[in-house]
Amino acid sequence: QDLSLPNGTPVDTSSPASSSSLLNRLQLDDDLDGETRDLFVTVDDPKKHVCTMETYITYRVTTKTTRAEFDLPEYSVRRRYQDFDWLRNKLEESQPTHLIPPLPEKFVVKGVVDRFSEEFVETRRKALDKFLKRITDHPVLSFNEHFNVFLTAKDLNAYKKQGLALLSKMGESVKYVTGGYKLRSRPMEFAAIGEYLDTFSLKLGTIDRIAQRIIKEQLEYLVELREYGPVYSTWGGLEVELSEPLEGVSACIGNCCTALEELSEDMTEDFLPVLREYILYSESMKNVLKKRDQVQAEYEAKLEAVALKKEDRPKVPTDVEKCQDRVECFNADLKADMERWQNNKRQDFRQLLMGMADKNIQYYEKCLTAWESIIPLLQDKPETK
Amino acid sequence: MEDCLAKKMEITVSEAEKRTGRNAMNMQETYTAYLIETRAVESQSEGQCAPVESLWRRYSEFELLRNYLSVTYPHIVVPPLPEKRADFVWHKLSADNMDPDFVERRRIGLENFLLRVASHPVLCQDKIFYSFLTQEGGWKEMVNETGFQLKADSRLKALNATFRVKNPDKRFTELKHYSDELQSVISHLLRVRARVADRLYGVYKVHGNYGRVFSEWSAIEKEMGDGLQSAGHHMDVYAASIDDILEEEEHYADQLKEYLFYAEALRAVCRKHELMQYDLEMAAQDLTSKKQQCEELATGTVRTFSLKGMTSKLFGQETPEQREAKVKVLEEQIQEGEEQLKSKNLEGRDFVKSAWADIERFKEQKNHDLKEALISYAVMQISMCKKGIQVWTNAKECFSKM
Numbered sequence: 001q002d003l004s005l006p007n008g009t010p011v012d013t014s015s016p017a018s019s020s021s022l023l024n025r026l027q028l029d030d031d032l033d034g035e036t037r038d039l040f041v042t043v044d045d046p047k048k049h050v051c052t053m054e055t056y057i058t059y060r061v062t063t064k065t066t067r068a069e070f071d072l073p074e075y076s077v078r079r080r081y082q083d084f085d086w087l088r089n090k091l092e093e094s095q096p097t098h099l100i101p102p103l104p105e106k107f108v109v110k111g112v113v114d115r116f117s118e119e120f121v122e123t124r125r126k127a128l129d130k131f132l133k134r135i136t137d138h139p140v141l142s143f144n145e146h147f148n149v150f151l152t153a154k155d156l157n158a159y160k161k162q163g164l165a166l167l168s169k170m171g172e173s174v175k176y177v178t179g180g181y182k183l184r185s186r187p188m189e190f191a192a193i194g195e196y197l198d199t200f201s202l203k204l205g206t207i208d209r210i211a212q213r214i215i216k217e218q219l220e221y222l223v224e225l226r227e228y229g230p231v232y233s234t235w236g237g238l239e240v241e242l243s244e245p246l247e248g249v250s251a252c253i254g255n256c257c258t259a260l261e262e263l264s265e266d267m268t269e270d271f272l273p274v275l276r277e278y279i280l281y282s283e284s285m286k287n288v289l290k291k292r293d294q295v296q297a298e299y300e301a302k303l304e305a306v307a308l309k310k311e312d313r314p315k316v317p318t319d320v321e322k323c324q325d326r327v328e329c330f331n332a333d334l335k336a337d338m339e340r341w342q343n344n345k346r347q348d349f350r351q352l353l354m355g356m357a358d359k360n361i362q363y364y365e366k367c368l369t370a371w372e373s374i375i376p377l378l379q380d381k382p383e384t385k
Numbered sequence: 386m387e388d389c390l391a392k393k394m395e396i397t398v399s400e401a402e403k404r405t406g407r408n409a410m411n412m413q414e415t416y417t418a419y420l421i422e423t424r425a426v427e428s429q430s431e432g433q434c435a436p437v438e439s440l441w442r443r444y445s446e447f448e449l450l451r452n453y454l455s456v457t458y459p460h461i462v463v464p465p466l467p468e469k470r471a472d473f474v475w476h477k478l479s480a481d482n483m484d485p486d487f488v489e490r491r492r493i494g495l496e497n498f499l500l501r502v503a504s505h506p507v508l509c510q511d512k513i514f515y516s517f518l519t520q521e522g523g524w525k526e527m528v529n530e531t532g533f534q535l536k537a538d539s540r541l542k543a544l545n546a547t548f549r550v551k552n553p554d555k556r557f558t559e560l561k562h563y564s565d566e567l568q569s570v571i572s573h574l575l576r577v578r579a580r581v582a583d584r585l586y587g588v589y590k591v592h593g594n595y596g597r598v599f600s601e602w603s604a605i606e607k608e609m610g611d612g613l614q615s616a617g618h619h620m621d622v623y624a625a626s627i628d629d630i631l632e633e634e635e636h637y638a639d640q641l642k643e644y645l646f647y648a649e650a651l652r653a654v655c656r657k658h659e660l661m662q663y664d665l666e667m668a669a670q671d672l673t674s675k676k677q678q679c680e681e682l683a684t685g686t687v688r689t690f691s692l693k694g695m696t697s698k699l700f701g702q703e704t705p706e707q708r709e710a711k712v713k714v715l716e717e718q719i720q721e722g723e724e725q726l727k728s729k730n731l732e733g734r735d736f737v738k739s740a741w742a743d744i745e746r747f748k749e750q751k752n753h754d755l756k757e758a759l760i761s762y763a764v765m766q767i768s769m770c771k772k773g774i775q776v777w778t779n780a781k782e783c784f785s786k787m
Contacts, residue, residue, distance in 0.1 A: 196605055203602040210594045217591055221584035228577045235570045238563060241752045245759050252763075346609055350787040353616070357781035361774055368770035371763050378760045 040064045041136045041151065043129035046121045047078075056080050057116070059125055061132065063151045069143065075152050081106070083156055084128055090146040091135070092284075096291055097333035098141060099341055101134035102280035103127070104273065123269050127277060134344070140333070181297035186289075190331075193338060194289050201282035208275045211267060218264050222257060229253030248374040259366035266359045274352050278345070285341070292330045299323035390509035391500060395424045396518065398496035401488045402441070417488055418443050419495055423518050440521035444469070447495060449528055450517050454508060455650075456533045459657040460740035461508060462747040464501035465646030467494025473638065475579040475586075490639060497643070507743070543656050546663035553662050554737055560744065561655040564648040571645040575638060582631050593624030612787035619780040626776070630769050637765065640758040644751060651747070654740050661736055665729045672722040679715040682708055 045060040063075040084103055091100045104127035114120060135141045153159050186194065229250045236246030302320045400420040408414045418441045425435040447466055455463045471487050481487065499518070502508045513531065516524050599617030603610040 199605050200602075203598055203605075206598045207595070207602075210591065210598065213594075214588065214591050217584065217587040221581070221588055224577060224581045224584050228574075228581050231570060231574045231577060235567075235574065238566050238570065242755055245756055249759055249763070346787060349609065350612075350784060353784040353787070354781050357777045357784060360777040361781065364770045364773035364777070368767060368774065371766045371770065375760065375763055375767075378756060378763060 038066045039136050039142060041132045043125055043132055046125055048116060055116070057121055057124075059128060061151060069148055070152065072152075077151065077154065077156075079150070079156070081124070081128075083150065084131065086156075086160060087146060087150045088131075091141060091144060094146060095141060095144060096288070097330045098138070099281075099285050099288055099334075099337040100141070101131050102277050102284060103131055104277065105280075119265070119269055123273050126270075127273055130277070137344075138337075138340070181294055181301050183293040183297040184300070186293060187296075187331075189335070190289060190292065194286065197282045197286050197289075201279050204275055204279050204282070208272065208279070211272055211275065215264050215267055218260060222260050222264070225253060225257050225260070229257065244380070245374075245378045248377045252370045252374050255370040256367045259363050259370075263359055263363040267356070270359075271352065271356055274348070278348075281341075288334065292334055295323075295330050296327050299327045389504050389506055390515070391504035393426055394503065394518075395422075395426055396496070396499050396503055397422045398492050398499065399439075401492045403483070404443075415483070416443050416445075417483070417491075419492060421499070421518060438519060440519070442517070444491075444495075446517070446525070447498065449525065450514065451498075452537075453513055453528050453531065453533050454502070454511065455653060456537045457511070457513075457531075458507060460654060460736050461505070461743050462647065462650045462654055463508070464498055464505070465643060465650055466498055467491050467639070468642060468646070473575040473579045473642070475583040490635065494639060494643075506746075538657070538660055543660055546660040547656065550659045550663040551666055553659050556741065557655045557658045557737075561652055564651040564655070567651075568645060568648040571641055571648070575641060575645070578634075578638060582634060586627055586631060589624050589627035591624075592620050596621035596624070609787045612783045612785070615786075616780045616783035619776050619783065623773075623776045623780075626772055630765070630772075633765055634762075637758060637762045640754070640761075644755065647747075647751070651744070654744070658736060658740065661729075661733050665726070665733050668722065668726050668729055672719065672726055675715055675719050675722060679712055679719060682712050682715070 040063070042062045043059050044062070046057050047059075049056055049058060058078040058080045061075075061077050061079050063070070065073060081103075085106065088100060088103055091098075104124050135144075135147055141147065149159050150156065185191075229252075232246045232250035232253065236243045236250065239246060299320070302323055306317060306320055398419050399422050402418050402420070403415060404418045405413060405415050420439055420441055422437050422439045424437045444466075451463060451466055454461075467490070470482060471484070502514055508514060513528055516527060520527075596617040599613045599620065603613035603617070606613065
C-alpha cells in the first residue's frame with residue numbers, strides 16, 4: 001500500500017503506531033451507525049461469588065462481531081472489576097496517544113454504601129458497559145490486542161501473566177513515556193484544550209455538588225412529608241362527614257412521597273455517576289496532554305542539541321526524525337480523539353440532562369395525577385352517595 | 386328566619402395602620418389599628434349606593450368584643466379571633482407582630498371574624514356588636530356598663546365543676562373529647578406543614594444554583610452553549626416560583642387555624658354545660674339534705690349519723706319550741722330550694738337545647754368550610770405540579786437543542 005497524507009506527503013509506515021493513527025485520519029465517518037458497525041459488546045448479568053478469601057462480583061461480557069481479528073463471531077466471558085482495571089491500564093500503556101475512557105471509581109468513598117447492594121452493582125454495571133462501548137466505538141482502541149483478549153479469553157489471568165510477551169509486538173510505542181524534559185510552551189490549540197478541560201471539570205464538580213445538595217434537600221423534605229400525610233388520616237378518624245376527604249388527602253400525600261423517592265433514587269443512580277465519570281475522563285485527558293508535552297519537549301531538546309553541535313549535516317539524524325514523527329502522530333491522534341470526544345460529550349450530556357428533566361417531569365405528573373384524582377372525592381356531597 | 390346582619394350590611398376590614406400612643410401605664414407603645422368600613426346594602430330598586438361609614442379599632446377592642454359575646458351567649462359557639470401572636474411559622478415567615486405580611490393576614494382574619502358574627506342568626510342581633518361596627522367613641526364604656534365581666538364564670542369554678550360533675554349530658558362529654566382531639570390534630574398538622582414548607586423552599590431554591598453554573602459552563606462551549614444558557618434561565622424561574630406557591634399556602638394554614646381556635650370555643654360551651662349541671666346537682670343535693678334534716682327534726686329520729694345529732698346527744702336535747710322554729714326555717718328553705726331547682730332544671734334544659742342547635746349549625750359550617758379548604762389545597766397542589774411540568778418541559782426543550 002502506498003499510503004500518503006491528504007496533502008501528498010509520503011508517510012513512514014514502519015512504526016505501527018503511525019499506521020494506526022493513519023487509519024484514524026483516513027476514516028471519513030466516525031459516526032458508525034448500525035449498518036457499518038461490526039462489533040457489539042454488552043455488559044450484564046452481575047453475579048456474586050463467595051470464596052474463602054474474598055467475595056466479589058463478576059459481570060458477563062458478551063461480544064458479537066464480524067471482524068477478522070476475532071476467531072469466532074460470538075463470545076461470552078465473565079469478568080470482574082479488576083479485569084476492567086487491568087484492561088484500562090494496558091490500553092493506557094499501549095495507546096498513550098489516545099484518550100482512554102474512564103472506569104467507575106474503584107473504591108467506595110463513603111463507607112455507608114454497600115458494594116453488594118442491587119443499586120450499587122447496577123450503577124457499576126452501566127458504567128462498565130459504557131466503558132466497553134466507548135472502546136468499541138473507537139477506530140483505533142477497538143482493534144487493540146489487549147481489548148481482543150479481554151473480550152475473548154477464557155482464562156484472562158493466564159494471559160495477564162504473559163504480559164511482557166506482547167510488548168515486543170507493540171514495539172517502540174511503550175517507550176513513548178519519556179521523562180525529564182520540560183516543555184517551553186504548549187502550542188495554542190493544546191493550551192486551549194487544557195484550559196477547556198480545567199474549566200469543564202470545575203463546572204462539572206459544581207454541578208455534582210448542586211445535584212447532591214438537591215437530593216439531600218429532597219430526602220429531608222420526604223422525611224417531613226412522611227409525617228405530614230398520616231396526620232390527615234388521624235384527623236379523618238375523628239370525623240364523620242370529613243372522614244373520606246381527609247383519608248383521600250392522606251393517601252394522596254403518600255403517593256407523592258413514593259414519587260419523590262423514585263426521583264431521588266433515579267438521580268443518585270443515573271445522574272451523579274455519569275457526572276463523576278466525565279470528571280475522571282477530564283483528569284485522564286489532562287494527563288495525556290502532559291504526555292504529549294513530554295514528547296514534544298524531548299523532540300525540541302534533541303533538535304536543539306543537534307543545532308548546538310553546529311556540524312554540517314545534510315539531513316537531520318534519524319532519532320530526531322523519529323521524535324518529530326512521534327510528535328506529529330501524537331498531535332494528530334489527540335486532535336482526532338478530542339473531536340470525537342467533544343461530539344460524544346455533547347450527545348452524552350444532551351441525553352443526561354434531558355433525562356434529568358424527564359425524571360422531574362414524571363415526578364410532577366405522578367403527583368398531578370394523585371391530586372387530580374381526589375378532587376371528585378373532595379367535592380362529593382353526602383346526599384349523592 | 387330574620388335576615389342576619391351580613392345580608393343587610395357590607396362589612397370590610399379594609400386597612401391596617403401603625404400607630405403610636407400611650408397605654409394604661411402611660412408608656413409609649415406601638416400598635417396596629419384596623420379600619421372597619423360598613424355600608425348598608427340598598428335594594429336594587431333604589432339604585433343608589435349608601436355612603437360608607439368607617440371607624441378604627443385595634444386588636445384589643447376585638448378581644449373585648451369577643452369576651453363580651455362569649456359571656457353573654459354561653460350557649461353559642463362564638464367565632465374565634467385570628468391569632469394574637471404569629472405561631473407555626475417556618476423560617477421565611479416572620480414571628481414579628483409588626484411584620485407587614487402578618488398584619489395583612491391578621492386584617493383578613495379580623496374581617497372574617499366580623500363576617501362570621503354578622504352572619505350568625507343570634508349574635509348578629511346584638512346591640513354591642515352593632516355599636517362596635519358603627520360607633521367609634523364611647524364603645525368601650527358601653528361594653529363595660531353591661532357588667533358582663535361579673536357574669537363571667539371564674540376559671541377555678543369551671544375547673545372544679547369539670548372534675549366533680551356526676552351526670553353531664555353524654556353528648557357534651559363526647560363533644561369535649563372531640564374538641565380536645567381536634568385541637569391536638571390540627572396543631573400537629575400545622576406544625577408539620579410548616580416544616581414541610583421549609584424543606585420545599587430549600588429544594589426549589591437550590592435549583593437556582595444550576596442557573597448560574599449552566600451560564601458559566603455555556604461560556605466555554607460552542608454547540609452546547611445556547612441550550613445550556615437558556616435551560617439555566619428556566620432553572621432560575623423554577624427557583625423563584627416557590628415564593629408565590631408558599632404564600633398561597635399560608636391562606637390554607639389560616640383556614641385550619643380558624644378551626645383550631647374554634648375547638649376552644651366548642652370546649653367553652655361544654656364547660657358551661659358542666660358548670661350548670663354541677664350547679665344543678667349541688668342544688669339538688671343541698672335540697673335533699675335539707676329535706677332529710679327536716680324529717681329528722683320532725684320525727685325526732687336520727688337516721689344517719691350527723692354531727693348535729695351527736696352534739697344534741699352530748700349537749701342535751703333541744704326544746705320543742707326550738708325544734709319547731711328550726712323546722713319552719715328549713716321548710717321555707719326547702720320551698721325556695723324546690724323553686725330554684727325547678728328553674729335551674731329549666732335553665733339547664735333550655736341551655737342544652739339551644740346549645741345543641743348551635744352546635745349542629747356549627748358542625749355543618751365546619752364540614753362545609755373544611756371541605757372547601759381541602760379542595761383549595763388540592764387545587765394549589767395541582768397548580769404547583771403543572772408549573773413544575775411546564776418549567777422542566779421548557780428546560781428539556783433547551784437541553785434537546787444542545
